[in-house]
Amino acid sequence: MIRGAVLYNFFEPLKVESVRLRDPRPDEVVVKMAASGVCHSDLSVQQAKLPFPPPVILGHEGAGVVEEVGKEVVGLKPGDHVVLAWVQSCGRCAYCIDGEEHLCDAAIKAMMAGEETAFEKDGTAISRMAGVASFAERTLVRASACIKIPEDIPLDRACLVGCGVMTGVGAVTNTAKLRPGQTVAVFGCGGVGLNVVQGAVLCGASRIIAVDLVDKKLQWAREFGATDIINAKQTTDVPDAIRSLTEGRGVDYAFEVIGMPEVITQAFLSVRRGGKVVVVGVPGFDQTVSLPASAIPLEEKSVVGSLYGSAHMRRDMPKLLELYMQKRLKLDELISRRISLDQVNEAFAAMETGEVARSVIVYS
Numbered sequence: 540m541i542r543g544a545v546l547y548n549f550f551e552p553l554k555v556e557s558v559r560l561r562d563p564r565p566d567e568v569v570v571k572m573a574a575s576g577v578c579h580s581d582l583s584v585q586q587a588k589l590p591f592p593p594p595v596i597l598g599h600e601g602a603g604v605v606e607e608v609g610k611e612v613v614g615l616k617p618g619d620h621v622v623l624a625w626v627q628s629c630g631r632c633a634y635c636i637d638g639e640e641h642l643c644d645a646a647i648k649a650m651m652a653g654e655e656t657a658f659e660k661d662g663t664a665i666s667r668m669a670g671v672a673s674f675a676e677r678t679l680v681r682a683s684a685c686i687k688i689p690e691d692i693p694l695d696r697a698c699l700v701g702c703g704v705m706t707g708v709g710a711v712t713n714t715a716k717l718r719p720g721q722t723v724a725v726f727g728c729g730g731v732g733l734n735v736v737q738g739a740v741l742c743g744a745s746r747i748i749a750v751d752l753v754d755k756k757l758q759w760a761r762e763f764g765a766t767d768i769i770n771a772k773q774t775t776d777v778p779d780a781i782r783s784l785t786e787g788r789g790v791d792y793a794f795e796v797i798g799m800p801e802v803i804t805q806a807f808l809s810v811r812r813g814g815k816v817v818v819v820g821v822p823g824f825d826q827t828v829s830l831p832a833s834a835i836p837l838e839e840k841s842v843v844g845s846l847y848g849s850a851h852m853r854r855d856m857p858k859l860l861e862l863y864m865q866k867r868l869k870l871d872e873l874i875s876r877r878i879s880l881d882q883v884n885e886a887f888a889a890m891e892t893g894e895v896a897r898s899v900i901v902y903s
């Protein structure tokens with residue numbers, strides 16, 4: 540038996556209890572978890588905003604050590620250190636072949652269908668969020684979820700690359716392909732937004748304007764490399780404030796990292812002619828966004844989405860960790876708290892009040 544944090548009903552606290560892991564299939568791997576970040580998307584599942592029906596073990600930003608491999612698994616062995624990817628690409632579909640493995644047909648279909656079960660408690664099958672379930676001492680994943688990393692990288696920091704860091708940095712480097720000297724605005728400076736800021740630093744942005752409602756988060760953004768900060772609560776017209784910081788033009792790229800339609804509109808108003816809005820935050824499935832339509836052709840503005848930082852997971856995750864080892868990517872500074880699995884509900888509460896960039900569950 541292992542311990543895991545199970546969501547039995549939407550809007551209720553997770554229940555940390557003993558569950559049984561089923562036997563691995565030939566293409567599956569048992570991973571002993573070392574650490575898991577608590578990401579906003581975990582909270583979104585609990586609040587019924589993402590399609591992972593209970594009972595489900597949450598957690599999708601994990602790192603650990605391979606303990607057992609199924610008989611068809613190649614390239615992984617017990618003892619390997621891995622970050623877990625929440626898109627398990629097949630390597631064979633049109634998207635994978637085209638180099639867009641984060642959009643893998645098989646992986647997205649499996650995710651949208653609700654994951655198959657991996658755990659069991661008193662005869663009840665329990666599924667794994669996004670094929671990962673990192674809120675458990677041990678988990679069972681497809682081999683394609685395992686991104687092998689060097690053993691000298693601390694796993695309590697490596698786990699962050701499994702979601703928040705890849706999503707934020709990748710939105711800048713992969714989705715926007717920002718060039719040196721370009722200007723950006725970042726709407727929302729939580730765990731992912733801070734990584735958009737540091738992605739912009741890595742790409743050599745000349746101006747990085749951080750926008751949030753919480754002064755503490757704006758302070759973090761500064762520490763991560765924002766050149767300017769705007770508290771949207773104290774600013775009547777945020778797009779206007781952004782234009783005045785960019786010689787009246789607006790920014791080249793605005794990143795929306797909250798998932799609120801009205802903020803996407805603000806971001807659209809903040810980019811220059813020919814500028815792009817990159818939507819990283821996930822709005823509710825029933826929400827729509829309103830944009831000044833004429834600006835799309837007449838100002839050549841566009842809105843693009845960024846899922847998982849448009850990642851090529853096996854290429855990008857080890858590279859991000861290499862940058863961390865060279866002290867060019869901040870991971871330590873993202874961790875506000877290290878907690879035990881039993882404190883996971885407290886981590887949810889701290890995220891809602893904006894007290895933390897990331898809580899990281901550390902397993903013994």
Ligand SMILES: [Zn+2]
Nearest residue numbers: 578580702703
């Ligand atoms: Zn996440």
Ligand SMILES: [Zn+2]
Nearest residue numbers: 629632635643
């Ligand atoms: Zn595929």
